[in-house]
Amino acid sequence: MRLHVGCAMWSLKSWQGRFIPASGTDRLRSYAGWCNAVEGNTTFYATPTLATVSGWAAQAPADFRFVLKLPREVTHGAALSDISGMSEFLRVIEPLGPRIHALWVQLPGSFGPGDLPALARFLRLLPDSFRYAVEVRDPAFFHHPRHLEDLLGTVGAEWVPFDTTEFFRTPPTSDAERDAWLKKPRMPLRTDALTDRPIIRYLGRDATGRTVEGWRKWVPIVAGWLREGRSPTFFVHTPDNADAPELCRRFHDEVRALVPDLEPLPPPPPASSLEPEGPPTLF
Template sequence: MAITKYHLGLTQWGLKEWKGTFYTDDVAQSQFLKQYSSVFNSVEGNTTFYRVPEEETVLKWASQVPDGFKFCFKFPQGITHYKRLSGVEQDVMEFLELFEPIRGKLGPFHIQLSSQFSFKEFSKLEALCEFLPPHLKYAVEVRHEDFYDKGDKERRLFELLKANSIDRVTFDTRKLHSIQGGDESIREAQKKKPKTPVRFDASSSRPFVRYVGANDVLNNETWLKEWAIITADWINDGLHPYIFIHAPDTLHAPAIAKEFHRLLSGFVELEPLQKFPKERQNEQLGLF
């Protein structure tokens, strides 16, 4: 796998529309993850936010990816949104224990809090951070304006995460929300994605960035280059970033991620990204 200095991934691996564009024409759905992980070395595990998988499924996923690949599974919404971190110790342990057999293929667990989770509930986040098993890694995403006050509340959050070696998730939707007009996928994404401010400081060793902008590569260029410069600085400082590329229409996410890696290669020495499975298929067909 070409990527070693950082982890790069998308929001999922199971998009059927990638057949014939990112994936090969004839790939079976059961082989999506294998083809995905031949290019990218991480993925957001958003599926666990809605439904906790069976252990057999987790083991199957792990068997399909190479060494160095990292899953960043999201905490279930029952823990973060319904119970709002109250009395969740047993739920958390049962969830984490499910992934213990594949510990070597785990990146930071993604703990996304509700936009209604304010500083008034900060003590619950403190309790969770102190309770989490330290042999695993975590990244916390906050969405309430309290945690972006550039004052005491935000400082308390940063200090809490830093003390527990937990990364703060940056969700950059600036480009997305700057688009006027656009197709239906843009409008739907603008309704769903928050307008949280962007922070560039790292609270631990694995800065965790989620980026969503336009559907076409060219209109993301300025923003991707900014993140490439920041990511390069993190790498040069000895950190290991996790960068996840979204697109309003997920069909376009692989190409945008490929462009990000190309831009980052201009600031840090990196091997080229592996060719997409579809591109490799086209080359093979060209031999005949």
């Protein structure tokens, strides 16, 4: 029984000196002391080098999990019709081994139910050595989910919902919220799991109270999945993400209050370990 929690990144300027070091290259290692999973959004924009991924593997504990987004050239540029870039992507992520929880197929809002045959062909061409998770952004899928559910069921893939209902419940009150208001998708709520590894992306507000209020519906759902023998992953987003690692641990604690057999997360690293050694220098 395991609950993975994490953020959209492992390094953020506002985290420096609080969750991760202010300098150095071991930020993933420090982040992994707070959370046990991360969204691999960077792989959407560019395929990393093998050396870069080997560095990630060296910093991430064996029980840490990556949900890696497929390159945008595949999911957006080629609309799933050209998978030539996948072979290089799969080659460079090999050092992560079992730390790869799932490969994440995020599709654009222009991808609708009529495009499902393309998704079916694409998923059947992918190697079965990985687990796959699909995120769609056309609301039509949520109103009539059966066709997508049946397709994902044939290949054992998960449907990743992005819960933005709390975020859009009231107008924004900060610059970060106003920016997210324009960029984040307004998605219908979905709380069903298709596999033994459900993945939830949740967007709260800058105010901690609002973020916690919005995830309260998820706490018993995730607890129920754990009791069923599933291994869920819950990603916490807020517009500024300033407190996201701490919020992840709070969500884990709330679920564990309902499922006492769930192993607690290890204590986070002490703040003293995040401070640079010695005085700053010019060289």
